[in-house]
Amino acid sequence: MNNRILEEAIEKAAIEAIAKAVIYIPPDVKKALIEAFNNEVSEASRLQIKAILKNIELAEKMKMPLCQDTGIIMYYVRVGYEFPSFKVIEKSLVNAVKIATNTIPLRPNTVHPFTGENPGNNIGRYIPYINIEFIDGDELEFTVVPKGGGSEYVSVLKMPPPGEGVRAIKKAVVDAVLRAGSIPCPPTVVGVGIGGGSDIALHLAKKAACLRKLGSSNPDPVLDKLEKELYEALNELGIGAMGVGGRSTVLAVHIDYAHRHPATLPIGIVFQCWAIRRATARISRDGSFKVFQ
Amino acid sequence: MIYLLKTPLQEGDVRKLKVGDTVYLTGVVVTARDAAHRRFIEYLKEGKSIPIDLRGGAIYHCGPIVKRINNEFKIVVGGPTTSARMELYEADVIKRLGVRLIIGKGGMGSKTAKACREFGAVYTIFTGGAGVLAANTIKRIIKVEWLDLGIPEALWVLEVENFGPLLVTIDTTGRNLTKEIIEGAKRKYKEILKKLEVI
Numbered sequence: 001m002n003n004r005i006l007e008e009a010i011e012k013a014a015i016e017a018i019a020k021a022v023i024y025i026p027p028d029v030k031k032a033l034i035e036a037f038n039n040e041v042s043e044a045s046r047l048q049i050k051a052i053l054k055n056i057e058l059a060e061k062m063k064m065p066l067c068q069d070t071g072i073i074m075y076y077v078r079v080g081y082e083f084p085s086f087k088v089i090e091k092s093l094v095n096a097v098k099i100a101t102n103t104i105p106l107r108p109n110t111v112h113p114f115t116g117e118n119p120g121n122n123i124g125r126y127i128p129y130i131n132i133e134f135i136d137g138d139e140l141e142f143t144v145v146p147k148g149g150g151s152e153y154v155s156v157l158k159m160p161p162p163g164e165g166v167r168a169i170k171k172a173v174v175d176a177v178l179r180a181g182s183i184p185c186p187p188t189v190v191g192v193g194i195g196g197g198s199d200i201a202l203h204l205a206k207k208a209a210c211l212r213k214l215g216s217s218n219p220d221p222v223l224d225k226l227e228k229e230l231y232e233a234l235n236e237l238g239i240g241a242m243g244v245g246g247r248s249t250v251l252a253v254h255i256d257y258a259h260r261h262p263a264t265l266p267i268g269i270v271f272q273c274w275a276i277r278r279a280t281a282r283i284s285r286d287g288s289f290k291v292f293q
Numbered sequence: 294m295i296y297l298l299k300t301p302l303q304e305g306d307v308r309k310l311k312v313g314d315t316v317y318l319t320g321v322v323v324t325a326r327d328a329a330h331r332r333f334i335e336y337l338k339e340g341k342s343i344p345i346d347l348r349g350g351a352i353y354h355c356g357p358i359v360k361r362i363n364n365e366f367k368i369v370v371g372g373p374t375t376s377a378r379m380e381l382y383e384a385d386v387i388k389r390l391g392v393r394l395i396i397g398k399g400g401m402g403s404k405t406a407k408a409c410r411e412f413g414a415v416y417t418i419f420t421g422g423a424g425v426l427a428a429n430t431i432k433r434i435i436k437v438e439w440l441d442l443g444i445p446e447a448l449w450v451l452e453v454e455n456f457g458p459l460l461v462t463i464d465t466t467g468r469n470l471t472k473e474i475i476e477g478a479k480r481k482y483k484e485i486l487k488k489l490e491v492i
Binding site: 047069106118150233238240245 | 313315355356357358360369370371372374375377398399400418420421422423424425426428429443444445458460462470471473474475477478479481482485486488489490491
């Protein structure tokens with residue numbers, strides 16, 4: 001297989017996936033927002049969700065990014081062991097961000113943390129973030145997540161004494177949502193990552209918040225029960241959509257875990273605003289691809 | 294109550310607004326976020342003049358996506374940004390520049406609420422993330438100032454028509470809805486932890 005053809009295919013697929021992600025809200029998210037609207041009792045909160053739904057519709061119609069914060073681009077890549085070339089993946093994914101910034105357009109968000117300099121193309125040191133996992137098969141698949149800054153701002157890492165166990169987890173989640181208040185553009189998805197280590201907990205939390213489909217159940221019955229229990233509890237806080245008061249504080253709680261060291265119980269909490277943006281591209285070894293949500 | 298307001302705003306226009314009211318604004322709105330607010334304060338300190346008269350005006354916490362088409366700017370997406378970051382400066386901006394209406398998201402703190410009460414201004418929120426809905430009410434760009442701060446941070450002077458719904462969350466009586474909601478959540482906190490068997 002010609003590397004050049006694959007390089008072009010990955011780049012094209014990534015541009016298409018970024019465009020799809022920033023313009024169109026995935027069907028599972030739209031469904032969850034409509035449900036939140038129907039279940040909301042507070043008039044002020046309902047009005048906020050109504051504006052959200054109207055905005056989603058307008059963005060689709062006008063083919064424009066639905067929110068001006070098009071985020072930092074995150075790629076979650078799954079590459080088959082038999083995929084013909086690994087060498088072209090990173091280069092094509094980075095290039096796609098540069099091109100998409102101009103053509104869609106995206107807001108130039110990458111800023112040097114010390115000098116404040118903005119290169120203007122959403123590229124920078126370690127950004128776009130590219131996370132690669134290997135899988136069986138000969139296909140390349142990646143999900144693009146444009147992650148906004150407002151919801152990221154209220155992320156939490158807790159390292160409680162491990163003896164506190166699940167009580168510490170529940171308290172950390174309630175505390176984080178209360179502290180976040182209206183800042184992360186509720187209704188949010190709360191991603192919770194447990195165990196592994198500090199970095200692993202946050203990584204799992206972010207994946208749980210941004211990648212897992214709404215309406216899906218946790219395959220682990222214990223975690224499934226905990227998710228539902230926390231969902232109910234958090235929506236009793238009364239924060240509501242955009243913090244104006246109401247039931248729609250969270251759309252879901254998603255929990256994932258890794259085995260932990262006996263001396264630590266890392267708890268990572270990552271928020272995803274209502275504008276859950278993601279799209280996936282699947283590329284075959286011959287360079288043909290499809291983009292879906 | 295729903296109010297249709299036009300700029301320039303008189304003190305009486307905003308004194309009648311109460312927490313929970315909805316405003317649709319027609320007239321001129323000026324975008325300003327972190328860097329512009331910092332510069333407002335810097336210029337006021339140094340006695341330099343601000344390029345736009347904000348008396349009776351509306352400030353919008355927004356860093357838009359701007360497209361350049363045939364050398365002309367167009368704001369394609371422009372929802373609100375988190376207002377809490379402007380808490381450091383807003384009270385002075387209200388006091389010294391005579392702004393009557395602030396538009397943002399997420400709420401503001403007690404310093405801003407105090408300035409709103411004293412000088413006659415309100416803080417309103419527009420739905421966070423609803424950037425296309427907001428941009429759709431922009432009729433034209435009147436002008437842009439301080440473009441050296443970068444596109445998202447510049448002062449975009451916009452003519453808007455029925456910009457809203459803007460929910461009043463800080464009025465001129467000292468009420469602050471965001472604060473009240475969080476205080477309400479804090480009151481439920483213990484009961485919720487008990488239910489979860491944390492305490």
